[in-house]
Amino acid sequence: xxxxxxxxxxxxxxxxxxxxxxxxxxxxxxxxxxxxxxxxxxxxxxxxxxxxxxxxxxxxxxxxxxxxxxxxxxxxxxxxxxxxxxxxxxxxxxxxxxxxxxxxxxxxxxxxxxxxxxxxx
Amino acid sequence: xxxxxxxxxxxxxxxxxxxxxxxxxxxxxxxxxxxxxxxxxxxxxxxxxxxxxxxxxxxxxxxxxxxxxxxxxxxxxxxxxxxxxxxxxxxxxxxxxxxxxxxxxx
Numbered sequence: 126x127x128x129x130x131x132x133x134x135x136x137x138x139x140x141x142x143x144x145x146x147x148x149x150x151x152x153x154x155x156x157x158x159x160x161x162x163x164x165x166x167x168x169x170x171x172x173x174x175x176x177x178x179x180x181x182x183x184x185x186x187x188x189x190x191x192x193x194x195x196x197x198x199x200x201x202x203x204x205x206x207x208x209x210x211x212x213x214x215x216x217x218x219x220x221x222x223x224x225x226x227x228x229x230x231x232x233x234x235x236x237x238x239x240x241x242x243x244x245x246x
Numbered sequence: 247x248x249x250x251x252x253x254x255x256x257x258x259x260x261x262x263x264x265x266x267x268x269x270x271x272x273x274x275x276x277x278x279x280x281x282x283x284x285x286x287x288x289x290x291x292x293x294x295x296x297x298x299x300x301x302x303x304x305x306x307x308x309x310x311x312x313x314x315x316x317x318x319x320x321x322x323x324x325x326x327x328x329x330x331x332x333x334x335x336x337x338x339x340x341x342x343x344x345x346x347x348x349x350x351x352x
Contacts, residue, residue, distance in 0.1 A: 161341070163289075170344075170345050170346040171281075171283075171289065171332050171334075171343040171346070173340070173341035173343060184339050184340070186340065187247065187340065220288060227336075229276065229336055230294070230295055230336070231334075231336040231341055232277075232334065233281075233289070233291060233334075234291050234294075234300060236289055237288065238288055239288055
């Protein structure tokens with residue numbers, strides 16, 4: 126059973142960089158799966174941030190692309206998110222998830238518990 | 247950019263059938279999937295590839311996708327099915343979510 130666990134600071138200052146890590150257990154990150162980040166502002170819907178393959182290939186939400194970087198650390202079986210120049214609008218619960226079939230059949234079958242990141246001074 | 251539209255809310259009586267729609271341009275030419283999210287919990291995949299149910303998802307959940315509309319159907323709706331439901335599709339290397347539908351079981 127694959128498990129994902131997000132970690133990182135719960136508070137980030139405006140104009141700073143949000144950094145989160147997702148640890149994968151119960152399976153290898155070096156598989157055919159893609160690994161994704163999704164966020165959800167309080168009381169609002171889901172927003173896809175981007176995905177990464179263990180090879181390093183990435184795809185990002187065009188609306189966030191200029192501020193987002195997703196990377197993978199195969200040795201630690203984890204992947205990470207960096208979001209720069211944050212504002213209050215970036216306050217959200219951030220989820221990591223697994224996508225077993227990125228592309229036309231993209232869907233997320235395992236999710237982390239989510240971590241709330243608040244942008245505030 | 248591609249957009250998916252869902253009704254903000256749907257109500258259903260216990261034991262009845264609930265239908266939640268998701269509309270997008272030529273959505274039937276793409277695969278759609280659905281997530282259930284209860285308050286304070288992570289989303290759970292309930293339908294993928296239009297009609298497939300992951301292991302552990304009750305048979306009362308089913309999906310269809312044709313034309314411009316994908317539909318999640320819950321037969322014999324139970325109180326435990328009250329939740330937010332999100333559709334999702336993939337277009338031009340981008341994952342897109344619908345805005346979500348709050349299902350109320352009255």
